[in-house]
Amino acid sequence: MPVETQSLEQQRAYTQDEAFEASVKYFKGDDLAARVWINKYALKDSNGNLYELTPDDMHKRIAKEIARIEQTYPNPLSEEDIFSLIKDFKYIVPQGSPMAGIGNPYQTASLSNCFVIGNPGDSDSYGGIMKIDQEQVQLMKRRGGVGHDLSHIRPKGSPVKNSALTSTGIVPFMERYSNSTREVAQDGRRGALMLSVSINHPDSEDFIDAKLEQGKVTGANVSVRIDDAFMEAVKNDTEYTQKYPIFSENPKYSKTIKANDVWKKIVHNAWKSAEPGILFWDTIINESVPDCYADLGYKTVSTNPCGEIPLCPYDSCRLLAINLFSYVENPFTKHAKFNFNLFKKHVAVAQRIMDDIIDLELEKIDVVLEKIKNDPETDEVKATEYNLWLNIKKKAEEGRRTGIGITAEGDMLAALGIQYGSEAGNAFSLEVHKTLCIEAYRASVYTAKDRGAFAIFDSEREKNNPFIQRIKNEDEKLYFDMLEYGRRNIALLTIAPTGTTSLMTQTSSGIEPVFMPVYKRRRKVNPNDKNIRVDFVDEVGDSWEEYVVFHHRFKQWMEVNGIDSNKKFTQEELDDLIKQSPYYKATSNDVDWLSKVSMQGAIQKWVDHSISVTINLPSDVTEDLVGELYLKAWEVGCKGVTVYRDGSRSGVLIANDEKSETPAPDALTAFPTKRPEILEADVVRFQNNKEKWIAFIGLIDEKPYEIFTGLVDDEDGILIPRWVTRGLIIKSKNEEGNTRYDFQYKNKRGYKTTIEGLSHKFNPEYWNYAKLISSTLRHGMPIDKIVDLINSLQLDSASINTWKNGVVRALKHYVEDGTAAKGHVCDSCNSENLIYQEGCLTCTDCGSSKCG
Template sequence: MPVQTTPKASKTYTQDEAFKASLAYFKGDDLAARVWVNKYALKDSDGNIYEQTPNDMHRRIAKEIARVEQRYPNPMTEDEVFDLIKDFKYIVPQGSPMAGIGNPYQIASLSNCFVIGNEGSSDSYGGVMKIDQEQVQLMKRRGGVGHDLSHIRPKGSPVKNSALTSTGIVPFMERYSNSTREVAQDGRRGALMLSVSINHPDSEDFIDAKMEQGKVTGANVSVRIDDDFMKAVKNKTAYTQKYPVFSDAPKFSKEIEAEKLWKKIVHNAWKSAEPGILFWDTVINESVPDCYADLGYKTVSTNPCGEIPLCPYDSCRLLAINLFSYVEDPFTTKAKFNYTLFKKHISAAQRIMDDIIDLELEKIDAILQKIDADPENEDVKGVERNLWLNIKKKAEEGRRTGIGITAEGDMLAGLGIKYGSEEGVAFSTEIHKNIALAAYRASVETAKERGAFGIFDSDREKENPFILRLKEADEKLYYDMLEYGRRNIALLTIAPTGTTSLMTQTTSGIEPVFLPVYKRRRKVNPNDKDVRVDFVDEVGDSWEEYVVFHHRFKEWMKINGHDIDKNYSNTDLDELVKASPYYQATSNDVDWLSKVRMQGAVQKWVDHSISVTINLPNDVSEDLVGRLYLEAWQAGCKGVTVYRDGSRSGVLISNDEKKEEEKEGNGIFPTKRPQVLEADVVRFQNSKDKWIAFIGLIDGRPYEIFTGFSDDEDGILIPRWVNEGLIIKNRNEDGTSRYDFQYKNKRGYKTTIEGLSHKFNPEFWNYAKLISSTLRHGMPIDNVVNLVNSLQLDSESINTWKNGVARALKRFIADGTVAKKEKCTNCNSSNLIYQEGCLTCKDCGSSKCG
């Protein structure tokens, strides 16, 4: 197969030129424009941008699809493909295909996700390192990776090396997690899914691994749960774990209380949103590729978001259908769904997906050529080369595709149907049934022209529940499939569509709308014209408040005669939402059990899986999470994840014993900095310099500190009476982080000082990051003060900064703490303690507060 030789484009654009053109393309939606320019516009390693708007990208993709189409009968033209994908209206290649098709500047895969091998693999260090290297090699080519750890022997098992016994699963979770964090992917980090069977004796350790601060931060984790375990939970009976898992002659087994382990899963998910659950018997029994398990297609894990269960070395490419675009006369009494156009486009989408497999095979050939040309010796290159040969074999032989959707929430609203209602669930199920029938029919038609996938065997599939559903719904399709075969081993999924939905300007994937309307605030500059000042803060800054509407909610407003430029009050906005089809249909409104049942009903018509998160308010009970998981299993879901509002920002601990034993510096802070921290403001004076410190707090303990001058042109000026507020971590337009400080003025309005990092001397900022790092890792405050005091710095201003930091932090040292390595300046005694932040000599009573 020839390797793609697309000529390099010559015309280049600056970041600003591409952004401005894209901003016009997206009709003023700066977030969509920024995401497209940063993630998907064609660019080279030097940062040169070769596409000005998304339609340049769509033309690039259409040209490549049409090139592949020429290999087969009845080819689509470039313009036909372009009309289907332009403006993100109908068919939207997702992620890797969008960035990689026709891209001559990166040698990267078009696959969004991979699963790598462990079935039959050794859990020796050689086997472990092989998987580690395969994971890294895939991530550097832009792929997300999943693999299962059920083959690793449990903790304490005998091994014939210097350790004598196995360390179990958790250390290897850490290894693979750390590898993920090391690999950069064009400004983003790689994505990893680690799974383990509940039947494994170390599954409890796996479930607890991420509850300890700082552990396994580079991976999502999910537990493969079988029906016997769920029945044991339901009936409150015992369950037997084994190694090897499910072996008839295990080397090790133990009996556990299923309900006790279940409660731990539920608690951890309630506490931290992990682990996710994979109902593994449902996954395997429903899987069409598992009809070919003995030929290498046994499903062993999923991709990082869980929507594509895969066998070792298989991969998948994703594409989304914009459901809202098939609603005619949306938000009116005449609204209807255009099934004819919809089915026609599903057929074209499946054909395009098959073309993308050919393009992926070209990409793999380019990767193999790159490996062969690399100067390393053959031993070094062997693992990587064999990895891509294995992936190529699966792609050629199975030709797996991943057609999904976006805008389900907007589609229902456009039709006047309430998301989550019985009518909504029924309509969504009918839509996904139509997708399944149209896609499978297209795969059969493509097989007539191009041949079936290499190992197609109708006898193997005849008892598969999904195939039998197709037969019941459309017998002609079924018997045509028996005669001509099918081009692709599996076809469908529902993936998360975060950035895709930003560009389609719709709700994401199968999810309801998050919020139809919300408010933002922007600062008014003195020279601005035609602006409205809603209030002036204490430091004299003027602010305008403006409403942001969800794009399709705005469309509903226009169609129904509402002024989108009016300055609405909160009461007005509440009334607007109440009158709309989005009322009580947001992610926080939808009944959780009905959402789970909707997922189960739709899953019947999706041959892979569905990525969906059940969003819960902060105050829900653990019992509700358990009920949702149980309902998901009974409804026929293949997997489920819950997210309780705020659950990722709490203190994570590994078990109850660690709660009791935990001391200062033993993981008392969350793994990831929460976006918003409470903050104290401390003012102090060193010599003639006036200083200010912002100290971010978690549970009253210092977590970070920013300090600088408060009385010069580069300083921060806030009212003297402000002594507390919030430090908020935000993003600049270029994607870098910044820290803003927000406080309430005396009239209750929120005033924000943007960019603490830009207000202070860069040297102060860099040292602040250093000191903040020690605080975040839990070093006792008195030790941090000693560290700051011991810094050897030449600059007088930096030494002044050092004294200020020490003074600000001493306020947080617990009274009675013994001062180490300090002596009284009055009597030379070492018997010093901190008292209200001041050093106090217990012998002579003298005090020093500086």
């Protein structure tokens, strides 16, 4: 019986309430999953009209489009077969952009989740650098995450043939690309950027330190490309030579460093802030199948923002996850087993569907190109964007790269009664991923038999690749079939994070263990309402109800074992429940760290791209342990690794055991009691109600110490060039002996320009409030608390309230990423689990982001 679908003309629009009610029923009462689906993936036009009532409608839309592509090839899959595999998020789950974009006529966007860009010949001219900046923005507006490498930029102080005479180095361009990312937002989704640099680059130490400067490079993830020679120098405590161009036989510049000095800085920064991440570059390149074609344009240069897809310039990838939990028969019972036969069958179909999605992506790119052609700008203005998409189309068409991964690893093991992180758990996970690899490659070979190999396939080029050799040793027949028929796709596999996807599969995320099987959430309540329980009153007097949330599969374990999940449990009863369950000692904070690194290294040998995984550490671990884990990751063959130490960025979920919320004495910033005569200062520009505003923020140790802000005004002399983002605020006396604050900056010729009397340039009413706010800054009150304080001010006039909003926007830039935003509620899903991320309030439950 065919799947029922409707033409666009027949589609009716649904209200948000209709879709929410139907979707909550679909997700069996899970209102968070329902809101995430509606906000991110349900079909809607630019006016917000909804054309899908539940995910069933979305899955019919996707199945119809994939079946249309299937009809163009021999032995096509039917629409019904495809729908049966993707419905209910049970087996095969297209991720992110494919889920939202397939069959979507209302959005001119790519189906690719991630891209890497770069310049031929690694040009470090201003033209090349600005071209990358424009390409990055153009991709982000089409919903893509972007990565690019900065190793081609000449180091600081190098001679250049322009008026500057010497190069500024890497860091200013990190800030440029980061700021461009912050400017791009689509449908509540912020741009995502990865910046990388080789440890061989003489500016790599500046790159490593850049993100520790508060308010700098807040729009990018950063990772260091580390080669084996550097790691050997670290192990042996020897010197290492950095070069520009990197690894050059005849470098223009070189310097010798103590490898361990830089290594300790990397480790310290990662311990302190979870960045930079590490990319073991020689492992990536040596294991990379696409790099067998490096001379044909497939030289890997960087990764996507989460690090799971190393890519060459202008290549892209689409993601799909297989829900491992669904292959466990009789879960959480003594009869539980993993159905490998069904799994193998579905992997083959998933790889074929991924190849179909490439054809759908090529259609989308043609639509993008046509739109660019028809845009009213001149051809000169449109040239960069148009050529960008031509390059992306060429790579997608020629290499046909896919990104099959998994989700629910943690739940799969728990359902089988195997402890995540144990020796048995690691062994079983390895068997699953080896099976996934072999069956995906087999499917790509047999698809090539029907549809043809990717355009540049050459078995001779690949014959010595370690990954291909591993496949040959595991399944010789598959290898010889690949020699005969070729392979449809240049590379196939990845393990990506599955944040919102796992909310809809209602499972653990990606390869990770369950974060917490039981946790508490807080819901803001009106204490005067009937039948309301107040469990917590915060520092500003707001009332909150706390309620227990069970992880979906933990709840399933309870039901299998006859435990009533609706019961009101005491903390002791909850602790006892967890001890009885297969999730005991198997959560993110329980898993043995070295075991997890070893597991990642073993599985990496069967993943041709990379793995996105985080090693969670308690707050009291030493920097030496972080260094030990990084070293172990290199030794066992990981391609990359990220550590997260609890507290290095503030969390948002409440642990079940009660902890004091009072900040430690050292949490307050130790500012000098007397205002220094000269302060470094940031210039922050923004708009309020279409009016242009400016803020001058005095800094000590890169932390806000005072603020001056108001309307940009030509007549009052506040208008300064847009390229000015830094300067000095100088405290001085005027002719009458009164204190004044001047702003001074250098123009492009190096001459100083001074704007006198900041305190008199703005509305006097603003100045009085600014003194109050500056006073709280100087006493070291945390920025997020000051933001809340300013927001709570009840001010009389519209103009002063507009000013208040401007101050909040300026100060939010300095709230450390990951800081919990207490007292705020997500507009999309009503969750209270909001954090500050790059100056914006970001919901950790549904992913929506709000600035302003």
